[in-house]
Amino acid sequence: MNKLVLDTQKRRVNRQYTQNDHTLIQQGGYISPIPSLWEDILIGVVLQKPILLKGPSGSGKTKLAQSISAYFQQPMQSINCSVDLDAESMLGFKTIIAKEGNTHIEFVEGPVVQAMKNGHILYIDEINMAKPETLPILHSVLDHRRMLTNPFTGEVIHAHEDFTVIAAINEGYVGTSPMNEALKNRFVTFSIPYLTGDQLEKVMTALYPSSTPQMVETFLHIHEDLKKQVLNGLLSEEAASVRSLLDALALAEHMPLERAITYAIAEKLEDKIERDLVMELVVTWVK
Structure with missing residues (x-):
């Protein structure tokens, strides 16, 4: 998708979404209360910009991410943030496998690694619920480098060209904390209002x-x-x-x-x- 000419993509996005909004609803998809919002977010995706969706609970942020996944026919890996989120939850973990009478250690890839390697969408829900010290591991994933050195395996992972990051926050809710500037500045931010x-x-x-x-x-x-x-x-x-x-x-x-x-x-x-x-x-x- 990222090789498409942007102006052509922009027209195609607007036309197809207008024609297929009923189908998207039936699939549990998203309809934008602001005519340009859907199109503008898709442009951000095409430009490989990490997307931050900001809005109240129930405004449709997750449905919007699911609709983007459906639109591009691009699988989505999800991270649900909490104070218990750690590097293993994001990147994966080592485990002992028994095979043909022998045991060996395998690394089970987490959602970040899978999304980067396969060109999937990485959806980070309620990103401001995570402890601030947990997320800096994603800084190189979210900026122009689009890469990660896996601390568990030493593998250097360069993101697939279709790899996309979409995060969502509910501002001012109990248990949330302000995103640090280094993390926030890596995103293009869209306010998601309630449907009306x-x-x-x-x-x-x-x-x-x-x-x-x-x-x-x-x-x-x-x-x-x-x-x-x-x-x-x-x-x-x-x-x-x-x-x-x-x-x-x-x-x-x-x-x-x-x-x-x-x-x-x-x-x-x-x-x-x-x-x-x-x-x-x-x-x-x-x-």
């Missing part, structure tokens, strides 16, 4: 075609009210999560709407005042 309006309606009707237009419209109104209260500082960001909204819509096909919202959205909030506010907003739209 027509895009969200398109996703809801594609994923849950048996939902009535009235039910979809009610959920859209509820989501708008939740977003307003998030902006007003009265609700946590997760209250307006599109992921949670879609979970609620799925439940609402089999139970009353109020219970569906309770299980999928309200009960995820730790503050009782916030839970009560969510349900008060719901009541205004339930006839």
Whole structure:
């Protein structure tokens, strides 16, 4: 893909995504609330720039990465960051193998090594959940060198030309820490907002075609009210999560709407005042 002429690629990306967005939704894919966002991110991928997706929980960052993987027909290796993430989790580990009566040591390649060698996408989820001292091992992978000296084997790995890095962060969440400048500066950063309006309606009707237009419209109104209260500082960001909204819509096909919202959205909030506010907003739209 990286040998394509960029202008031609740019036109092709825009045309194909517009034509195939319904298919992408059915595959669990991503639709951008900003017309240029999808195209601009793909251009960054073509230019071999590490991509950082920044946005609230449930805004579709993982779905966006999966859609890029589907678009380029490029497998994706994933790292889920936490305080327990270490070099072995990223690069791999040595293990003892018994074969034909003999034992020998083999190295089991981790997601970073596999992605670099095979030209896969490396998706690093919640990168700011990892301990700051864990990630510098990736600095040479993320800059112009695109290489890594594996500390466990001594092997020098030069990335396949199609190797792509996409990372995601939820800013300001418990357990996260600011990315250090050396790491952040290696990425091109895109803010990923929540879906709204027509895009969200398109996703809801594609994923849950048996939902009535009235039910979809009610959920859209509820989501708008939740977003307003998030902006007003009265609700946590997760209250307006599109992921949670879609979970609620799925439940609402089999139970009353109020219970569906309770299980999928309200009960995820730790503050009782916030839970009560969510349900008060719901009541205004339930006839």
